[in-house]
Every structure is written in C-alpha cells, then in structure tokens.
Amino acid sequence: MIDATAPLLSMRAINKAFGGIPALSEASLEVGQAEVHALIGQNGAGKSTMIKILTGYVARDSGEIAFDGSAFEARSPQDAQAKGISTIYQEINLVPYRSVTENICLGRESRRFGLLDWSAMHAEARALLSRFQVDIDVRRPLMRFSTATQQMVTIARAIGFKARLVIMDEPTSSLDEREVKVLFDVIRQLKTSGVSVIFVSHKLDELYAVCDRVTIMRDGRTVRVADMKDVNKVELVASMLGRDIAQVAKSATAFGGRASHIGDVVLEATRLNAGHKVHDVSFSVRKGEIVGFAGLLGSGRTETVRLVFGADPLRSGGFAIDGKAFAPREPIDAIARGVGFASEDRKLEGIIPDMSVAENLTLALLPQLTRAGVVDATKQRAVVENFIRSLGIKCASPDQPIRELSGGNQQKVLLARWLAMSPALLLLDEPTRGIDVGAKAEIQRIIKQLAEDGLGVLMISSELEEVIEGSDRVFVLREGRNVAELSHDQASEAAVMSAMAHGETEAALGERAP
Amino acid sequence: MTQLDLAPASPARKRDWRPRIARHATLAALIALVAFNFAFTNHFASLQTLYVNLTQVATIVIVGVGMTLVIATGGIDLSVGSLMAISGALAPIIFLGKIAPIGEIHLAVGVAMIVAVLVAGAFGWFNGWLITRFRIQPIIATLVLFIAGRGIAQVSTNGNLQPFKVPAFQWIGLGRWLGAPVQVVIMLVLVVAAMWALKSSLFGRQILAIGGNERAARLSGVPVASVKRWVYCISGLCSGIAGLVVIAINSSSDANLVGMGMELDAIAAVAVGGTLLSGGRATIWGTLLGALIIQLVRYTLLANGVPDDVAKLVKAGLIVAAVWLQGRGRT
Numbered sequence: 091m092i093d094a095t096a097p098l099l100s101m102r103a104i105n106k107a108f109g110g111i112p113a114l115s116e117a118s119l120e121v122g123q124a125e126v127h128a129l130i131g132q133n134g135a136g137k138s139t140m141i142k143i144l145t146g147y148v149a150r151d152s153g154e155i156a157f158d159g160s161a162f163e164a165r166s167p168q169d170a171q172a173k174g175i176s177t178i179y180q181e182i183n184l185v186p187y188r189s190v191t192e193n194i195c196l197g198r199e200s201r202r203f204g205l206l207d208w209s210a211m212h213a214e215a216r217a218l219l220s221r222f223q224v225d226i227d228v229r230r231p232l233m234r235f236s237t238a239t240q241q242m243v244t245i246a247r248a249i250g251f252k253a254r255l256v257i258m259d260e261p262t263s264s265l266d267e268r269e270v271k272v273l274f275d276v277i278r279q280l281k282t283s284g285v286s287v288i289f290v291s292h293k294l295d296e297l298y299a300v301c302d303r304v305t306i307m308r309d310g311r312t313v314r315v316a317d318m319k320d321v322n323k324v325e326l327v328a329s330m331l332g333r334d335i336a337q338v339a340k341s342a343t344a345f346g347g348r349a350s351h352i353g354d355v356v357l358e359a360t361r362l363n364a365g366h367k368v369h370d371v372s373f374s375v376r377k378g379e380i381v382g383f384a385g386l387l388g389s390g391r392t393e394t395v396r397l398v399f400g401a402d403p404l405r406s407g408g409f410a411i412d413g414k415a416f417a418p419r420e421p422i423d424a425i426a427r428g429v430g431f432a433s434e435d436r437k438l439e440g441i442i443p444d445m446s447v448a449e450n451l452t453l454a455l456l457p458q459l460t461r462a463g464v465v466d467a468t469k470q471r472a473v474v475e476n477f478i479r480s481l482g483i484k485c486a487s488p489d490q491p492i493r494e495l496s497g498g499n500q501q502k503v504l505l506a507r508w509l510a511m512s513p514a515l516l517l518l519d520e521p522t523r524g525i526d527v528g529a530k531a532e533i534q535r536i537i538k539q540l541a542e543d544g545l546g547v548l549m550i551s552s553e554l555e556e557v558i559e560g561s562d563r564v565f566v567l568r569e570g571r572n573v574a575e576l577s578h579d580q581a582s583e584a585a586v587m588s589a590m591a592h593g594e595t596e597a598a599l600g601e602r603a604p
Numbered sequence: 605m606t607q608l609d610l611a612p613a614s615p616a617r618k619r620d621w622r623p624r625i626a627r628h629a630t631l632a633a634l635i636a637l638v639a640f641n642f643a644f645t646n647h648f649a650s651l652q653t654l655y656v657n658l659t660q661v662a663t664i665v666i667v668g669v670g671m672t673l674v675i676a677t678g679g680i681d682l683s684v685g686s687l688m689a690i691s692g693a694l695a696p697i698i699f700l701g702k703i704a705p706i707g708e709i710h711l712a713v714g715v716a717m718i719v720a721v722l723v724a725g726a727f728g729w730f731n732g733w734l735i736t737r738f739r740i741q742p743i744i745a746t747l748v749l750f751i752a753g754r755g756i757a758q759v760s761t762n763g764n765l766q767p768f769k770v771p772a773f774q775w776i777g778l779g780r781w782l783g784a785p786v787q788v789v790i791m792l793v794l795v796v797a798a799m800w801a802l803k804s805s806l807f808g809r810q811i812l813a814i815g816g817n818e819r820a821a822r823l824s825g826v827p828v829a830s831v832k833r834w835v836y837c838i839s840g841l842c843s844g845i846a847g848l849v850v851i852a853i854n855s856s857s858d859a860n861l862v863g864m865g866m867e868l869d870a871i872a873a874v875a876v877g878g879t880l881l882s883g884g885r886a887t888i889w890g891t892l893l894g895a896l897i898i899q900l901v902r903y904t905l906l907a908n909g910v911p912d913d914v915a916k917l918v919k920a921g922l923i924v925a926a927v928w929l930q931g932r933g934r935t
Contacts, residue, residue: 425825442816
C-alpha cells in the first residue's frame with residue numbers, strides 16, 4: 091500500500107536440508123509493506139520450514155533474507171520478536187496460568203525502582219486490547235478466556251513488541267465463524283496501521299477474504315506468486331498439488347484397473363459429528379471396494395477415519411458394520427469387529443521403535459497367539475515369516491528392531507499387523523506418505539490385491555493421482571463436511587480439485603449457472 | 605555383510621563400543637567389586653558373607669521387580685516404601701489377634717500374610733486407577749500414597765511399635781529353605797517369574813509396548829488402562845511381601861521406619877541395572893545386578909571402615925554413572 095516496490099520482507103534462494111533430505115530448495119517469499127500475504131501448500135511443502143528459518147528456530151543452509159531494507163538474521167524466536175517479527179501459532183503458546191497483562195508484557199515489563207509497575211502494565215495491556223475492541227479484565231489468568239480472546243492477546247502482545255510483520259499459522263483452526271470475523275477485522279486494522287501479515291491457512295475462502303497476495307509452495311519450492319484477485323480457487327488447488335489445470339489425462343499408478351467383485355456394504359457411517367473438524371459426514375464402504383477420501387489438509391479426513399476406529403470420541407451419528415450397529419469407544423472395540431487402522435504418522439502412532447519386526451507385526455494379533463497368558467512363540471514365528479515372505483518385507487531377521495528398517499518396509503510391517511487379523515475393513519491414512527517410489531508401487535499393489543480378496547478399504551491420500559486411480563469411489567471432504575461423492579468414472583482430477591476448492595464439482599456449478 | 609546392507613547406516617555403528625559397554629557395564633562393575641573384596645576384605649570369601657549380603661539386598665530386589673515393570677510402562681512408583689509400612693503394620697495386627705483372635709497360629713500367620721500383601725496390592729491398584737482414570741502423572745499419583753500410605757500405617761497402629769516373637773511368621777525373614785535364607789528364595793522366584801513374564805507372556809509384551817509407544821499400543825488394541833493398573837498392583841504386592849520380610853527380621857513393626865527410603869533404593873537399582881527410565885526396555889536381570897552392586901558397594905565401604913554417609917555419596921555417583929551410560933547407549 092505504502093510502497094509496493096520496496097518489500098518489507100524478502101527471502102531469496104533459501105535452501106535447507108534435514109539429514110540430507112531437502113526441505114527447501116531455492117524457495118523464496120516476498121511480503122510487501124502493509125500487505126496481508128497468504129502462504130499455502132500441502133503438508134511437507136516447506137511452509138513451516140520457511141517460517142522457522144525466518145523466526146530463528148532453525149538455521150538455513152543458504153539463501154538471503156532482507157527485512158525492512160537490510161539483511162536480517164534471527165538467532166531465536168525471541169530475537170526475531172525483538173527485531174519486529176512476531177509469530178502466532180495454532181496452539182496458543184503463552185503462559186495460561188498468568189494474567190493477561192503478564193502475557194502481553196512478558197519479556198519487556200515496566201519497572202519502577204526495580205519493582206514491576208503493575209498499574210502501568212495493566213493500562214498498557216488494556217490500551218493494546220482496546221484497539222481490537224476487546225474489553226476484558228486483564229488481571230485474570232489467560233486460560234479463563236476463550237481461544238479467540240487468547241488469540242487477540244497474542245496479537246496484542248505482538249503489537250506491544252512493535253511488530254512490523256505478524257505471522258499467523260492457521261489462526262482460524264479453532265475459532266468459530268463469529269470469532270473468525272473479529273480476527274479478520276483485526277488483521278485489516280493491522281494492515282491500516284502499517285503492519286504486514288503472513289497468513290497460513292488451508293481454508294481457501296479465508297484467503298480471499300483477507301489476503302492481498304499469495305505464495306504457493308510445493309516440494310520445498312515456491313511454485314507461484316500471485317495477487318489473490320488474479321487466481322481462482324481451482325488454480326490454487328492445482329498449484330498446490332502440482333497439476334496443470336488442463337491436464338485431465340490419467341497417468342498410471344500401480345493400482346491398475348477397477349475392482350470387479352464389489353459386494354455388500356461393510357461399513358455404513360451416518361451423520362458423524364465430532365469436535366471442530368467433522369460435521370454431518372456420511373459414507374459407506376463395500377466389500378472388495380477401495381473408497382478414497384480426498385480433501386485439503388484440515389478438511390477433516392483423518393478426524394473422520396479415527397472416529398470409525400474409536401480412537402477419538404464421537405459427538406453424534408452412528409456406524410453399522412455388516413448391517414449391525416457398531417459404537418466403538420476404544421480402538422480395541424473396533425479391532426474386535428474386524429477393523430484395522432494404519433495412522434498417517436508411522437513414528438508417533440505406528441511403530442514401537444525399540445521392538446523387533448516380529449513383535450511389531452504381531453502386536454494386534456498377540457492375544458490370539460496367546461494361550462493361558464503365554465505367547466506361542468512357534469505360531470508367532472510362523473505368522474511373521476509368512477508375512478515377511480508374502481509382502482516382501484526386507485529385514486535382516488524378524489528380530490531386527492523395526493526402527494532400522496526403511497519407511498516402506500516399516501509400512502509393510504504395519505499393514506501386516508492388521509492383515510494378520512484377517513480384518514473386514516482396513517482404514518489407511520496416507521499409506522504411501524514418505525515412502526520411496528518403488529515401495530510405494532508395491533504398497534499400492536498390495537492394497538489393490540487386498541480389495542480383490544474381498545476386504546473393504548478406506549484410504550486417505552493427499553496425492554490426487556493415488557486417490558483417484560486407486561479408489562472405486564471418492565468422497566471429497568472440505569472443512570469437515572462431505573461435499574462430493576464421485577464414482578471412479580466421475581472422479582477426474584478436475585472434478586475432485588473443484589470439489590476440494592469450492593465444495594462442489596464443476597458439473598454441479600455448471601448446472602446452477604443460468 | 606548382506607545383513608548390514610539392509611539397515612540404514614547409522615552414525616552409531618562407528619562408535620559401537622559405547623552401547624556394548626552400557627550393556628555389560630553392570631555385570632563388569634559387579635565382578636570388579638567382588639574381585640576387589642576377595643583381594644582386600646577380610647573374611648569375604650565365606651557363605652556367611654554371601655548370605656548377609658543377599659538377605660540385605662532381598663527386599664530391594666523384591667520391590668525392584670515391581671518397580672522395573674512400572675518403569676517399563678514409562679511410569680514410576682513412589683509409594684512402595686509406604687505400602688511396605690502398611691503391610692508391615694497390618695500383618696502383626698492380624699496374627700497377634702488384635703482384631704479377632706485366631707487359635708491356630710499357622711492359620712493366623714497365613715491369613716495375616718495374605719491379607720497384608722493383598723491390601724498393599726489393592727493400594728497399588730488404586731495408584732494405577734488414579735493414573736489411568738484421571739490421567740495424572742505417575743510421579744504425582746503415587747506421591748499421594750507416598751505421603752498418605754505411611755499415615756495409614758501409623759493410624760492403624762496408633763503410632764505404636766508392635767513387638768512380637770512369632771517364629772511361624774518370622775520364618776519369612778529369618779528362616780532357611782534348603783539352606784538358603786527364605787527371603788532370598790522368594791527374591792529369586794520373583795526375579796525368575798518376572799523375567800519369564802516380560803519375555804514370554806502377553807502381559808509382558810503389552811507392558812513393553814506401552815512403554816515403547818503408548819499411542820501406537822492403544823491403536824493396536826492393547827488395553828492400556830488395564831495393563832497399567834495391573835502393573836501398579838503388582839508393584840504393590842511386591843512391596844507388601846517386602847514389608848513382611850522387613851518386620852520379620854526386626855521382630856517388630858514400626859510404621860515410621862518400615863520401608864523408609866525404599867522407593868529411592870528400588871529406583872536406583874532399576875536405573876543402575878540398565879532399564880530405560882523412559883520405558884519400553886526393561887531388564888529384571890539388570891535390576892538384580894543393580895541392587896547387588898549398590899549393596900556390595902555399601903558393604904565394601906563399611907567392611908573397610910568407610911562411614912555410611914560416604915557410602916551414600918558413592919551410591920549417588922553410581923546412579924549418575926549408570927544414567928550417563930544409558931544416555932550414551934541409546935542412539
């Protein structure tokens with residue numbers, strides 16, 4: 091607004107690798123004076139690494155950063171804050187038990203005769219908050235207030251530090267609609283007072299509501315920079331996923347052709363509601379069918395699948411398995427009904443790193459291998475060797491610790507953990523994430539084979555190709571709602587992307603158009 | 605070579621000696637201590653010295669077995685000493701006939717032992733319940749009984765010392781079975797049983813799975829809450845047995861003193877033994893060795909005229925060394 095030609099922040103040719111794996115390659119980001127700049131991309135695109143480098147959490151390998159016209163180097167987030175860049179995270183990271191005033195003034199307290207000058211600090215806190223029409227008792231502990239108010243406090247704190255640039259990392263993820271409106275007002279105020287904002291969000295509508303420009307990242311690179319008014323939502327999605335909008339031709343994954351023997355309904359889910367992330371989602375999975383869940387990050391795919399497995403509490407709605415009501419309260423209930431679940435986070439929720447391949451593989455099956463409390467080691471061995479052979483798991487021996495295996499082989503062990511149970515339904519959250527190309531094709535072939543053998547599969551994938559080619563039916567989720575159900579023939583890349591972006595398929599949009 | 609090719613090259617492979625030392629440091633230290641004593645301590649090479657050391661270490665090992673299981677789940681149990689006091693206070697009340705006189709002394713002693721140990725087990729189960737039901741951190745949850753447990757023991761005896769002379773009962777602390785002190789036999793039975801359970805039973809596998817990755821364990825259908833409650837219950841039962849052994853040796857039960865500081869001795873034995881304090885890897889054998897080392901260090905220093913206070917410093921040094929080696933041993 092003030093002078094668009096001299097940017098406030100310019101990050102150029104940033105490179106960063108973690109343990110030899112590049113997270114950023116020649117990435118760039120430029121934010122103008124008093125500009126609200128959207129930063130978007132899929133998981134692993136490099137957004138957060140970019141922000142962490144800017145705020146001094148991690149050091150870059152190479153690249154230049156200029157802030158306010160001169161070279162910029164932050165040694166720590168505190169240092170960045172002192173130099174005018176404040177970050178507001180998804181989870182509020184203040185001190186919940188201390189008062190609002192303390193949280194706003196922490197690190198730059200007013201002192202008089204060596205003592206804290208409380209009245210001055212309270213007055214300052216009140217003044218800062220009043221700029222956003224927030225009128226609260228600043229002496230009460232922060233945790234007494236709603237998330238939205240806490241966020242305002244964080245922003246007030248940033249302003250108190252004379253921030254020139256405020257980074258907001260998915261600030262709306264835990265806010266309701268009204269609170270989002272208030273936040274947007276605050277962002278606009280920041281802008282008029284000359285502060286720039288980097289706005290990270292997966293909710294595309296929000297970008298159009300507050301952002302001036304957008305930087306799209308993919309695979310550690312900056313793939314597109316544009317004015318918000320010049321791009322439509324489908325183009326945003328296409329850029330994030332790396333798709334040419336005109337390209338609708340299907341390339342080959344290892345999934346091959348369609349399943350021929352789709353049977354009765356295994357799982358019926360009706361009007362599921364839970365937390366902030368799942369609203370009225372209904373779907374079904376049949377025997378021998380691969381059902382895909384597509385959607386952007388934060389669309390509620392994982393949250394929905396975890397409900398089926400009893401991993402998170404359901405607020406309302408219900409399930410039926412093989413036509414009989416099913417209400418899992420714990421994963422163990424779901425397992426008893428023949429449901430298996432492989433989490434998207436292998437390290438955190440999949441493997442037990444110190445245990446052997448054999449122990450990891452038989453973890454869920456173990457009660458069935460046990461007689462009178464004693465594990466039948468011979469039987470266990472037989473099961474393990476059988477799966478190592480049939481899935482082609484590469485390990486030195488069944489006794490090798492699983493942490494020493496490659497990602498693809500770990501994933502095969504986790505698949506085997508469920509296959510050993512002879513399940514009726516398998517829930518796979520990003521089954522091929524972080525796996526090299528060869529192992530990926532193998533895992534896709536295994537999934538396909540399982541479906542042909544009559545297993546019902548529910549698969550989440552952020553890779554368009556995988557979810558479209560692999561699935562017999564695709565459900566598209568958007569902001570916690572099920573917005574489209576597409577048969578394999580209807581599920582073109584264009585249709586899925588358009589549903590991810592607008593919440594409707596292009597065909598439906600066309601019908602409504604006059 | 606083909607085997608190595610399959611595993612990703614980890615930097616730790618180059619410095620292979622450290623985990624190896626960590627793995628065998630406990631045993632090496634024990635052997636060194638024994639060798640030192642053979643050389644320098646008078647009258648060390650006698651069956652009597654062996655039994656003296658073993659009887660003194662038995663209670664630590666008995667409690668340490670339960671503690672190892674607790675720590676294997678990633679928890680900790682501070683209440684063991686207080687549970688020993690409860691069991692130690694309860695048993696004499698019963699076999700001395702203070703509640704209801706039981707004519708047959710063997711029956712009275714049997715009932716007293718079983719009830720005392722079961723009550724300690726029930727309190728242990730209560731620890732597990734606090735931890736799983738309200739998601740309280742184990743160190744805080746067991747702190748409740750660490751403080752209150754000794755109070756319960758004192759109240760139930762009105763704060764009085766309970767002296768007794770009941771050979772049928774004191775057999776557990778003073779008797780011999782096949783020539784070996786009874787509590788040493790109990791200790792060995794518990795050690796072998798726990799080693800077997802950790803290795804071969806479903807329960808043992810589930811304990812290690814929870815300690816190794818609790819979220820993954822839950823998502824694989826491990827009944828996390830129930831396993832944890834049982835583990836704390838077992839720790840309580842072990843403490844109960846140890847409490848009986850202590851009062852049997854002393855011919856009296858003093859609620860103020862029974863099991864005092866035991867939680868630290870047991871945790872030290874587990875740590876020195878090489879069990880990972882963050883859970884997921886556990887060695888009962890190591891706990892036994894760890895307890896023996898701590899005991900032998902104390903004995904060595906005392907036998908050579910070094911005061912007990914200094915022995916405590918050495919014990920502290922041992923723990924630091926063990927934990928340091930553990931940190932090195934992990935990659």
